[in-house]
Amino acid sequence: MSVELNHLGASRSEELRLFFHADELAWAVAGTTSPNPAVGCLLLDDTGRIIGQGATQPAGGAHAEVMALADAQTHGEDVRGSRAVVTLEPCNHTGRTGPCSHALAEAGVARVDYLFADPNPQAQGGADYLRAHGVEVNGPALSPTHKEDEPPTQWVPIFAVETWLTSAVHLRPHVTLKLASTIDGFIAATDGTSQWITGEAARRYVHEDRARRDAIVVGTGTVDADNPRLTARDESGQPMPQQPLRVVMGRRSIPDDAAIHHPPGQALHLREHDPRVVLQEMHSRGMVDVLVEGGPHITKAFLDAGVVDRIELYQAPSLLRAGQPSMIAPVNLSTSMSDIRELNPRQMRVLGRDTLWTLSR
Amino acid sequence: MSVELNHLGASRSEELRLFFHADELAWAVAGTTSPNPAVGCLLLDDTGRIIGQGATQPAGGAHAEVMALADAQTHGEDVRGSRAVVTLEPCNHTGRTGPCSHALAEAGVARVDYLFADPNPQAQGGADYLRAHGVEVNGPALSPTHKEDEPPTQWVPIFAVETWLTSAVHLRPHVTLKLASTIDGFIAATDGTSQWITGEAARRYVHEDRARRDAIVVGTGTVDADNPRLTARDESGQPMPQQPLRVVMGRRSIPDDAAIHHPPGQALHLREHDPRVVLQEMHSRGMVDVLVEGGPHITKAFLDAGVVDRIELYQAPSLLRAGQPSMIAPVNLSTSMSDIRELNPRQMRVLGRDTLWTLSR
Numbered sequence: 001m002s003v004e005l006n007h008l009g010a011s012r013s014e015e016l017r018l019f020f021h022a023d024e025l026a027w028a029v030a031g032t033t034s035p036n037p038a039v040g041c042l043l044l045d046d047t048g049r050i051i052g053q054g055a056t057q058p059a060g061g062a063h064a065e066v067m068a069l070a071d072a073q074t075h076g077e078d079v080r081g082s083r084a085v086v087t088l089e090p091c092n093h094t095g096r097t098g099p100c101s102h103a104l105a106e107a108g109v110a111r112v113d114y115l116f117a118d119p120n121p122q123a124q125g126g127a128d129y130l131r132a133h134g135v136e137v138n139g140p141a142l143s144p145t146h147k148e149d150e151p152p153t154q155w156v157p158i159f160a161v162e163t164w165l166t167s168a169v170h171l172r173p174h175v176t177l178k179l180a181s182t183i184d185g186f187i188a189a190t191d192g193t194s195q196w197i198t199g200e201a202a203r204r205y206v207h208e209d210r211a212r213r214d215a216i217v218v219g220t221g222t223v224d225a226d227n228p229r230l231t232a233r234d235e236s237g238q239p240m241p242q243q244p245l246r247v248v249m250g251r252r253s254i255p256d257d258a259a260i261h262h263p264p265g266q267a268l269h270l271r272e273h274d275p276r277v278v279l280q281e282m283h284s285r286g287m288v289d290v291l292v293e294g295g296p297h298i299t300k301a302f303l304d305a306g307v308v309d310r311i312e313l314y315q316a317p318s319l320l321r322a323g324q325p326s327m328i329a330p331v332n333l334s335t336s337m338s339d340i341r342e343l344n345p346r347q348m349r350v351l352g353r354d355t356l357w358t359l360s361r
Numbered sequence: 362m363s364v365e366l367n368h369l370g371a372s373r374s375e376e377l378r379l380f381f382h383a384d385e386l387a388w389a390v391a392g393t394t395s396p397n398p399a400v401g402c403l404l405l406d407d408t409g410r411i412i413g414q415g416a417t418q419p420a421g422g423a424h425a426e427v428m429a430l431a432d433a434q435t436h437g438e439d440v441r442g443s444r445a446v447v448t449l450e451p452c453n454h455t456g457r458t459g460p461c462s463h464a465l466a467e468a469g470v471a472r473v474d475y476l477f478a479d480p481n482p483q484a485q486g487g488a489d490y491l492r493a494h495g496v497e498v499n500g501p502a503l504s505p506t507h508k509e510d511e512p513p514t515q516w517v518p519i520f521a522v523e524t525w526l527t528s529a530v531h532l533r534p535h536v537t538l539k540l541a542s543t544i545d546g547f548i549a550a551t552d553g554t555s556q557w558i559t560g561e562a563a564r565r566y567v568h569e570d571r572a573r574r575d576a577i578v579v580g581t582g583t584v585d586a587d588n589p590r591l592t593a594r595d596e597s598g599q600p601m602p603q604q605p606l607r608v609v610m611g612r613r614s615i616p617d618d619a620a621i622h623h624p625p626g627q628a629l630h631l632r633e634h635d636p637r638v639v640l641q642e643m644h645s646r647g648m649v650d651v652l653v654e655g656g657p658h659i660t661k662a663f664l665d666a667g668v669v670d671r672i673e674l675y676q677a678p679s680l681l682r683a684g685q686p687s688m689i690a691p692v693n694l695s696t697s698m699s700d701i702r703e704l705n706p707r708q709m710r711v712l713g714r715d716t717l718w719t720l721s722r
Contacts, residue, residue, distance in 0.1 A: 185546025185688065191695060191696065318702060319664070319701070319704065321689065323696055340558070342678065342714075343544070343679060345716070348716060353706050355709060355718065357544070357676070
């Protein structure tokens, strides 16, 4: 998903700053909310002072708007006449919790600014409900776009709620493909060794990233070759509190004593090589956000299936000169420059000596 | 060349800020000073106010220190007791101009802070001369380092004088290798088309970059395949005032009507395929800073000869999936991860949708 700025008027930079603040609250809970979206909400009084903030709780718990209202009330703030700034259109749906649109209207919130529209047919309608109950509603401030012929020229930051938006639209988990290479494009030496292409800071970031995902996907080939644990570990090597499900796809058997099975119960072997089927299975288990850390063949399969939403490219400031030549298994294609597929650059992060470039489609 | 911070005490960030300011002056003249270094100089009074600034003039003209003294005097400032901040040790050599060390001492400058030591045996000794004449001298603030086993962890900015320093130490021009690829590492489609991998902003930057070089080097193969002009052109396609010499290396003939010969007189065909010989010839013509824009074979030749000082990697946010596989002509090597060659990341620049990563050895 790529996003496009719209509906932002003269106060655009101030409005964006508030959305970025709300998005920070959302990032703090990313990885803990599925199947619900990671959303952040601010409440401001009429001077613009922040009187409440909240983010989505784990499934079954309160949504961001309700958390922000509770936060304000806990601090003795009067929420009547306040303005809510929220990264997703308030839901209008009674599930395990009541609709946020009702909670906001009942609390007397006067204005709601939201970043993205809710594409979920069951939950949408929050903006209409609020308007019908006398609340001023502004949004969506950003719209997803898929116009491949008009790529946005600005680098739009990555919002925490985007993975869920993709999942709600495509009815499958959002897929991030992790790639890593030297600057000359190699992923491993000719003898197959590939450890430590990137440095300590990049490796630490991979673990933080894993902790924010619902699942990590690799192929049986990676389990055979590298026997990875795929857990999210902190600097001292200890498992982080939040762990993604570890999914191995492919028809080959994996040994019972593979590292991925320790600690037990967090790994799943799907005897399937079609990414669409694998994603369907994960979607049915409530997974919204998966990270594919497979080798060139898994990478190729996901690209060929057209289900890659985001690419994270780790690059080491190194030359290898000869090695395993491609991050993606070779395709036997004749190409011309007209076949190039443009992605949208979203973020460039410096991780020690390495860089991480995040791109979306 | 990689550089290492040293000798910077408690006032380090303030001192660095002054050196960066002086370096900005130097960058403004980069490409116009060869065979002399592009140096910048500030003069400050005892309150820290800048009273003069200057940068190296074209060969035969004044050096940065003399320009800064003249600038201060033009504005009626008293330079006695002032502090000079200069990006290279003041020269102690009478060439086409007098020694800067003498000019500073005679003007009554009380303190000189310099960034890099002068490695040129003919010109060095400026710091000693100044000390012997009662001037407080601090420097060098940075030292070039070649310790490959201990790569610096910080990203040190690129200083304008570095190309000249490398040239002075190795007695050949400093070599920057320009590479461009998609994120999956391709430089061209399978049909050989390669135009427009990167976007407008990156193409504009290439021209600005060329204008700061003494020469651009390509192989006869590139002339055959692309028939490039290799001029530095502005946004409207007009040649910039400062043009690099265009050097074609290789034993094959190039057609008289090749674009590189228009306008005439700025291209040189060296019938040679050894980068060291080509660089020697360019060094004898006073060239300090060359940009190699060749294809995979020229790239390989310069890397194999061990004469690549800096790499500029342009990357487009695009996937090609299949294409000409390597930025560097393949080498028939067996590699292990222990063969990896670590470079030093120096700068990451966003150019529209593309990125430019600059690395040095």
